[in-house]
Amino acid sequence: xxxxVIATRSxxxxxAARGRTVEAVRDISFxxxxxxxxxxxxxxxxxxxxxxxxxxGILHPTSGDASVLGLVPWRDRRRLTxxxxxxxxxxxxxxxxxxxxxxxxxxxAVYRMDADIAARRVAELGELLDATELFDVPARTHxxxxxxxxxxxxxxxxxxxxxxxxxxxxxxxxxxxxxxRELLVHLNESAGITIxxxxxxxxxxxxxxxxxxxxxxxxxIHDADVxxxxxxxxxxxxxxxxxxxxxxxxxxxxxxxxxxxxxTLELAVDTAVRSVRDVLDxxxxxxxxxxxxxxxxxxxAVIAEIYQS
Amino acid sequence: MSVRLVLTAMATAARRNTxxxxxxxVNAVFYVVVASVLSALWRAAAEANGGEIAGxxxxxxxxxxxxxxxxxxxxxMRTIELICDDIASGAVESELLRPAPVLGVRxxxxxxxxxxxxxxxxxVAAVLGPIVGGAPPxxxxxxxxxxxxxxxxxxxLVAQHAVASMAFWARDVRAIWFLYQKIVFVLGGxxxxxxxxxxxxxxxxxxLPFMTMAYVPxxxxxxxxxxxxxxxxxxxxxxxxxxxxxxxxxGERRLQVVGG
Numbered sequence: 001x002x003x004x005v006i007a008t009r010s011x012x013x014x015x016a017a018r019g020r021t022v023e024a025v026r027d028i029s030f031x032x033x034x035x036x037x038x039x040x041x042x043x044x045x046x047x048x049x050x051x052x053x054x055x056x057g058i059l060h061p062t063s064g065d066a067s068v069l070g071l072v073p074w075r076d077r078r079r080l081t082x083x084x085x086x087x088x089x090x091x092x093x094x095x096x097x098x099x100x101x102x103x104x105x106x107x108x109a110v111y112r113m114d115a116d117i118a119a120r121r122v123a124e125l126g127e128l129l130d131a132t133e134l135f136d137v138p139a140r141t142h143x144x145x146x147x148x149x150x151x152x153x154x155x156x157x158x159x160x161x162x163x164x165x166x167x168x169x170x171x172x173x174x175x176x177x178x179x180x181r182e183l184l185v186h187l188n189e190s191a192g193i194t195i196x197x198x199x200x201x202x203x204x205x206x207x208x209x210x211x212x213x214x215x216x217x218x219x220x221i222h223d224a225d226v227x228x229x230x231x232x233x234x235x236x237x238x239x240x241x242x243x244x245x246x247x248x249x250x251x252x253x254x255x256x257x258x259x260x261x262x263x264t265l266e267l268a269v270d271t272a273v274r275s276v277r278d279v280l281d282x283x284x285x286x287x288x289x290x291x292x293x294x295x296x297x298x299x300x301a302v303i304a305e306i307y308q309s
Numbered sequence: 310m311s312v313r314l315v316l317t318a319m320a321t322a323a324r325r326n327t328x329x330x331x332x333x334x335v336n337a338v339f340y341v342v343v344a345s346v347l348s349a350l351w352r353a354a355a356e357a358n359g360g361e362i363a364g365x366x367x368x369x370x371x372x373x374x375x376x377x378x379x380x381x382x383x384x385x386m387r388t389i390e391l392i393c394d395d396i397a398s399g400a401v402e403s404e405l406l407r408p409a410p411v412l413g414v415r416x417x418x419x420x421x422x423x424x425x426x427x428x429x430x431x432x433v434a435a436v437l438g439p440i441v442g443g444a445p446p447x448x449x450x451x452x453x454x455x456x457x458x459x460x461x462x463x464x465x466l467v468a469q470h471a472v473a474s475m476a477f478w479a480r481d482v483r484a485i486w487f488l489y490q491k492i493v494f495v496l497g498g499x500x501x502x503x504x505x506x507x508x509x510x511x512x513x514x515x516x517l518p519f520m521t522m523a524y525v526p527x528x529x530x531x532x533x534x535x536x537x538x539x540x541x542x543x544x545x546x547x548x549x550x551x552x553x554x555x556x557x558x559x560g561e562r563r564l565q566v567v568g569g
Binding site: 015016053056057058059060074077078079081082086088091095097098102103105106107109110111112138 | 311313314317318321324325328329399400402403405406407408409414564565566567
């Protein structure tokens with residue numbers, strides 16, 4: 001049986017800025033079930049962070065209703081904070097001069113956790129996030145990837161039912177991103193924690209979420225499961241190849257040549273028609289290659305495609 | 310706000326502050342330099358005035374200067390500026406995501422950060438005072454000065470939080486920080502005993518909260534055994550807490566309605 005843990009109805013928020021009114025969020029309605037992994041995505045300035053601020057209770061909406069775990073966030077903020085976790089990619093919950101374990105002691109007091117229970121929870125999280133050895137080293141010495149694992153532990157310390165993550169993978173290298181995404185999926189599958197993830201990294205959506213809500217200019221423009229999005233909107237991959245010698249532009253079905261400058265090729269591949277591997281086999285052949293990059297299209301391109309479709 | 314949270318916040322900030330050993334050392338050296346120079350200046354003034362100035366002997370004025378500098382050097386006088394930066398950057402906004410009063414945690418941490426420095430300043434003063442000025446004029450006065458120093462630091466930090474709340478409405482309040490600092494210097498009795506001020510200004514300073522921030526512990530350390538000054542500090546602390554709570558609370562509500 002499903003349980004709705006987040007519900008919004010016609011949620012709007014506008015700000016006065018330099019004598020004019022800016023609508024940051026416009027008439028947003030959606031529901032999220034317990035245990036879902038939702039990507040809430042959009043380009044910079046789309047209204048993602050404003051939505052999260054409303055749903056976590058730190059911002060009042062101009063109009064509309066919202067309920068998170070049966071509470072009205074902006075009225076029951078303190079009670080709600082005991083049941084949700086938040087992680088902002090560009091804001092730390094840890095004190096850099098201290099070890100994460102010392103920061104956790106402070107957070108445990110904030111969340112009114114019994115000291116023994118908190119210590120057990122820290123041990124569990126250390127194991128779960130493979131971060132035990134990081135907990136006793138000052139946070140300032142961590143790499144960004146290590147820090148984010150400790151931030152996630154801080155966010156999960158009090159056992160939240162929903163975790164709101166705002167651009168958590170920003171600045172991480174590819175391996176750290178991949179590891180972080182796997183952790184989120186694992187947390188969701190093992191502990192049933194509802195994941196509400198905002199990002200403008202298309203790969204975050206593909207690898208973490210089962211459902212994606214796309215917002216642009218403050219309004220929901222798409223709400224679908226990621227499997228269908230993958231077929232329709234996320235099927236394009238970009239390939240950039242640099243050859244040692246000049247090559248002709250390929251003529252392949254499902255492949256658009258974006259740029260060709262003799263030794264370099266930029267291709268857009270529709271993976272619904274032809275796989276990346278097939279394209280690489282055809283294009284590379286026996287040629288000498290200096291560099292290859294396979295990229296997801298930027299979110300702006302996905303949004304443009306949503307508008308076109 | 311629970312006692313456990315207050316103590317944990319203070320301990321966390323103290324640990325954080327003392328983890329920077331070189332910073333602590335620089336602070337102690339700064340204290341030695343400033344306290345030595347200021348007390349030497351006042352001793353010279355007292356000597357030129359027949360060995361006494363505004364009722365303070367040369368020994369008393371030395372201990373006045375040592376206590377006044379300890380009360381101000383041990384805390385971060387830029388607290389107002391730091392809070393303003395945190396309000397502008399959204400750090401305060403994200404602290405609303407925790408089930409604890411933002412102001413209470415912030416004040417506890419600020420006091421916790423100041424206390425180890427204060428302890429070090431007191432230890433330095435215990436060595437420096439007898440060398441440069443002589444033994445303290447009254448043991449009872451020094452004993453009363455200890456809790457007065459803690460209250461002085463607390464009053465100052467609470468007042469800085471109240472003043473910094475203006476940043477919820479005005480982005481840049483650095484000018485206010487500058488003004489506040491100078492008021493504490495003069496009307497707080499940090500660089501001179503309030504009795505040295507012109508009569509009108511002295512009377513005004515005596516009824517303002519700034520006198521709790523340097524003058525009270527310094528007056529006690531200089532041998533004036535006036536325990537009622539501690540009660541005055543407690544009364545002003547209560548007033549400042551109410552003012553900070555009202556100002557910061559209003560700022561938080563504004564943040565929730567109009568955003569950061």
